[in-house]
Amino acid sequence: MKHAVIVMNLGTPAAPTPDGVRQFLKEFLSDPRVVEIPRPLWQVILNLFILPRRPQAIAPAYEEIWDCGLDGEPVTGSPIDYYTRRQAALLQERLQKSVAGGGSMVVTHAMTYGKPNLAETVAELREQGVESFTVLPLYPQYSATTTGAIYDQVAKIIRGQRNIPDISVAHEYWRNPAYIEALANSVREHWEQHGAAEKLLMSFHGIPKANTRKGDPYYHQCCGTAELLAEALSLPRERWEICFQSRFGKAEWLQPYTDKTLIAWGESGVSSVDVICPAFSSDCLETLEEIAVENRANFIDAGGREYRYIPALNARADHIDALESVLRQRLAADLF
Ligand SMILES: C=CC1=C(C)c2cc3[nH]c(cc4nc(cc5[nH]c(cc1n2)c(C)c5CCC(=O)O)C(CCC(=O)O)=C4C)c(C)c3C=C
């Protein structure tokens, strides 16, 4: 039997231009999993206020991260696209080697928004004779806004089909020891190279606070991840903090906010900070611009002296070990 693993991440514009960004944001921000404002009202806000302005404003930031060389890797195009492809290719090598009948194991990638999309990827693989699928969202922590959106897409694909494929979605993996170990290794290596800063800031992508009240477990999983990472590093509580970045719109999002925390630290005499973003499997606009550039300025302008961003796990071998471990556990269930 032919089995396919599809690793998935959020997606990115096709080009770092206002048009490319507009097309991407239109698809992404139209998903009711991402923005829960009632449709007619949201469509007006999106089409009248966001899509005419935001693409112009953020295209230059995309331009900055496009084709950037990172960690000696020749990143071409958008970093999230580059690393998601790399992760799939590296997992393909691992799984081909050791899963019984590995020749019939395909590992590929898809994006929730933009290209390549999940529906087309599944359709192509079925044409090639693939009968069963494991979808691995590259989100260590579950949120309805990310992993939930992928479940919706799977549901849409199978709706109306008679012979639906055997398909499962990995829900979350923040508790997997290999994932925590990869994060801890990346911090230890960073400390060996640069010395440890006074504080380690663990910055997660935010979501609206109301989502947590309505039952989204993301906040609790982020707190759990932060505690496991601190424990793996034997870091006392006063040396680290958790915070949430990338707030969008006027509603209250998860707190403490990353920018406000860094400004308060700079002002109160914290002199050095290391920042890690454990919810991002790949570097992307939200880490390379918002964290490595914008929030550095927030901290330094407020009086801080040293600010160092610890890269995402990207193509690190221990990251691929972690994803392989998550997949092997799932595959044991999915392949019987
Ligand atoms: C509007 C609501 C948004 C929610 C909810 C949200 C949740 C969420 N997002 C990620 C991961 C990524 N987000 C990225 C970019 C991005 N996110 C939003 C909005 C929401 N995200 C926007 C509008 C954008 C685009 C940039 C901008 O306009 O500011 C990215 C980077 C993509 C890239 O091209 O590099 C990632 C990755 C998570 C994990 C998450 C909830 C847990």
Ligand SMILES: [Fe+2]
């Ligand atoms: Fe986002």
Ligand SMILES: [Fe+2]
């Ligand atoms: Fe952002």
